[in-house]
Amino acid sequence: MLRDQNGGCNSTRPDRACQFEAHYPGAKFSYLAANVIDNASGRPILPPYRIEQVRGIKIAFVGSVVRETGKMVSADGIASVHFIDEADAINRWVPEIKAQGVSAIVVLIHQGGATEEPFDKVARDALHGPIVDIVKRLDPAIKLVISAHTHHSYTCEVDGRIVTQAESFGHMLTRISLTIDPRIADLPGKITAIHAHNVLMDTQRFPPDPWLTAFLQQLKARSDVVLAQPIARIALPHIDHHINQAGESPLGDLAADSQLDATRKLGAQIAMTNQKSIRESLDSSATDTRYPQVNYAQVAATTPYGNTLILLTLTGRQIQALLEQQSWLDQDRPDGRVMLQISHGLSYRWDASQPLGQRVLPGSIKLNGVTLDPDGHYRVSVNSFIAQGGDGFSLLTQGADRVDSGINDLDALSRYLISSEHDGHPAGGAQAASRIVRVH
Incomplete structure (x- = not known):
């Protein structure tokens, strides 16, 4: 932000700094x-x-x-x-x-x-x-x-x-x-x-500014080279990011699965991602083929924040406490924006009629069909935002043996879509996979 204000090319993101111009002079406003x-x-x-x-x-x-x-x-x-x-x-x-x-x-x-x-x-x-x-x-x-x-x-x-x-x-x-x-x-x-x-701002009433139009066209021409690149074919034209009454979405399932797949070789057993990190549904521009193709722009629209994936160790008891930190879908917290999307193999049940902090049903959290051991240790993959306590998930700051994989969540999703197509099973579903079950 300070570089945006003051100018220069010294940045923690050299892949972004001064890529459009050789020298960035800084913002012309304060x-x-x-x-x-x-x-x-x-x-x-x-x-x-x-x-x-x-x-x-x-x-x-x-x-x-x-x-x-x-x-x-x-x-x-x-x-x-x-x-x-x-x-x-x-x-x-x-x-x-x-x-x-x-x-x-x-x-x-x-x-x-x-x-x-x-x-x-x-x-x-x-x-x-x-x-x-x-x-x-x-x-x-x-x-x-x-x-x-x-x-x-x-x-x-x-x-x-x-x-x-x-x-x-x-x-x-x-x-x-x-x-x-x-x-x-x-x-x-x-x-x-x-x-x-x-x-x-009706474009019929207010004609576009000529200078700004030319500038945007220049940006678009440069960006389209990357944005239009095909990524992979998916199972259906639209994979929805909106959560159901249990707090789960089809795209949330897909995103969590991609993050588990990306970090499995590093020891991950579980992946979780916050609902707010998924900005848009995954939409293909094609609707007339069995397996429509998505490009980089369409995939990037779903996970635009550039978080890396962090591995950490939690006990079964800590995982239950983490799930209790979610903002549940009820009259007190109706939007569900702070719900965790979970990878395949993990499942649990929650009761909306129970008080906050006691909603996950005892013994219902299972990994590959086996109830989590409260004292057992599990390697969990999460994005860097919530790993630092973002969205109120403070328990993740207690995770042990933290390792930054360096893998970007967008790259993880792109690679998973590509590998799924290569395996003959394009990714995505029309409905959430019922990993999360709501009681009452």
Whole structure:
């Protein structure tokens, strides 16, 4: 991230750095992060705010990331920083901003919420989610909050402030107009009115920018050389990544199997992968053949995060405790985004009517038909994100004899698809394999 901001080619990922241009000059905009604190200095690792001047009026923009970032990214990438409460971090800089003669303050925050109101209607007190509590705790000088993270589109009023979000991937644009009166004696430059509305980026209404179009075409031409490469044939045109009521998906089964296959020679007996690491279903562009073929782009869309596979040793008792750390599919935790997909040979049953921490049925966890020994030791293959406690799977940090295989999860999936085709049994199923069984 610091290289993205400052430029240069020195990177832990030399396969990515300066591949498009011989020298990368750095971003032409400023990253802001009031709540990302350097462990050594105790100060933000990046500027907490930036002041722009528009028509003689100063406007401050304060930036903040999600406080729970540490649970969402690999721990080794953020070892030198920590994340503090968003509202506290933002409020900390308001006096300094005011001392520079700035009364108009805008917050840019990567946290959000949701509402049932239409995207193009300003809704009062209709927003819900983590952003609401943050907004209510902000300094009264802050009147506008531009939010993110939840991929919703809204313009809402919360506690007298305007809170916006423009969905995701450029689908929406939020147009925001500030009315600022420089003549107010006590607060020159105070925001007196805010008008915000979301606009659908209809390509028929808004012609593409010529420079950006040419740039994207250049990128696409270079990328297509790799993305269009055929990988393998699969068993059916669509392998779904959505989980069933038990918490299992057909693509989750396939991904876990591929990771077990990739690390079996290193001693792996079990593979587990988090549901959130599987971004999309695996779709072939062909629907008229018995075994449709997928290319690199289609496979990469399913597992885009670049995690390596880590082997570690867990006891049977630890494996049961690990499964209890899942967010089960019930009224309290309905999305199932933090469910583990498990490799073939492993199975278990869980009871939704039991309290959290006691849902895996005793004796139901089996490996190749044999009940796991609570005191037995098993080699487990997991991706590097959850191996470091990501998605709340803190128990994996207790795994012994850790070995980084160096094998990328995307490479593991690609190789498994290729070998399955070569064996005459293209991979993939229409339904989950019932490795996980839900009771009640």
